[in-house]
Amino acid sequence: DAKTTQPNSMESNEEEPVHLPCNHSTISGTDYIHWYRQLPSQGPEYVIHGLTSNVNNRMASLAIAEDRKSSTLILHRATLRDAAVYYCILRVPNTGNQFYFGTGTSLTVIP
Amino acid sequence: GAGVSQTPSNKVTEKGKYVELRCDPISGHTALYWYRQSLGQGPEFLIYFQGTGAADDSGLPNDRFFAVRPEGSVSTLKIQRTERGDSAVYLCASSPTGPQAKQYFGPGTRLTVT
Numbered sequence: 001d002a003k004t005t006q007p008n009s010m011e012s013n014e015e016e017p018v019h020l021p022c023n024h025s026t027i028s029g030t031d032y033i034h035w036y037r038q039l040p041s042q043g044p045e046y047v048i049h050g051l052t053s054n055v056n057n058r059m060a061s062l063a064i065a066e067d068r069k070s071s072t073l074i075l076h077r078a079t080l081r082d083a084a085v086y087y088c089i090l091r092v093p094n095t096g097n098q099f100y101f102g103t104g105t106s107l108t109v110i111p
Numbered sequence: 112g113a114g115v116s117q118t119p120s121n122k123v124t125e126k127g128k129y130v131e132l133r134c135d136p137i138s139g140h141t142a143l144y145w146y147r148q149s150l151g152q153g154p155e156f157l158i159y160f161q162g163t164g165a166a167d168d169s170g171l172p173n174d175r176f177f178a179v180r181p182e183g184s185v186s187t188l189k190i191q192r193t194e195r196g197d198s199a200v201y202l203c204a205s206s207p208t209g210p211q212a213k214q215y216f217g218p219g220t221r222l223t224v225t
Binding site: 032036041042043044045046049085087098099100101102103104 | 115144146151152153154155156159167170202204211213214215216217218219
């Protein structure tokens with residue numbers, strides 16, 4: 001299983017940017033980096049994904065290190081609705097594309 | 112459009128009983144996944160279907176667990192002789208095929224074995 005390492009928890013003030021780090025030192029050249037988040041009592045939901053280049057969408061930005069051994073999910077302005085567990089996942093193309101989740105980072109947003 | 116749905120939302124059963132958990136994926140999604148999530152943990156992969164066939168069942172913990180997807184759409188996860196350790200939230204996800212395809216998760220079924 002491709003492994004990722006994330007801090008167990010982080011806090012952010014509302015309206016401020018949040019940078020959620022992820023280490024994936026065993027990543028191979030074809031592994032995609034996916035981020036999902038799970039709000040309380042819900043199934044995980046897609047946030048963003050990338051391969052080599054930084055990515056932006058309406059929810060967040062993904063910054064990928066040049067050596068691809070780490071990445072950072074950036075929420076530009078945290079809101080109370082962003083309080084969730086954030087999972088960084090490596091997706092291996094030549095398998096069934098199933099996800100191997102770690103324990104994720106629990107984000108608390110302080111009003 | 113309709114998302115992934117799972118029934119029942121909650122299931123309480125006695126130790127030793129048989130249970131079935133149902134997943135209705137998004138229409139047209141060829142891939143379907145089952146995961147299990149224990150309290151405080153991330154989801155754990157159980158089984159993956161591509162169409163009607165189980166392409167990878169390496170995550171099933173033992174032979175008490177079985178899943179089917181006979182027509183390539185709805186899937187049922189079956190657990191025989193349930194044990195208290197089977198208590199968890201069982202999540203289903205579906206997606207189009209491909210390494211960039213998003214997985215769409217259902218709300219899960221909370222199984223409690225007493």
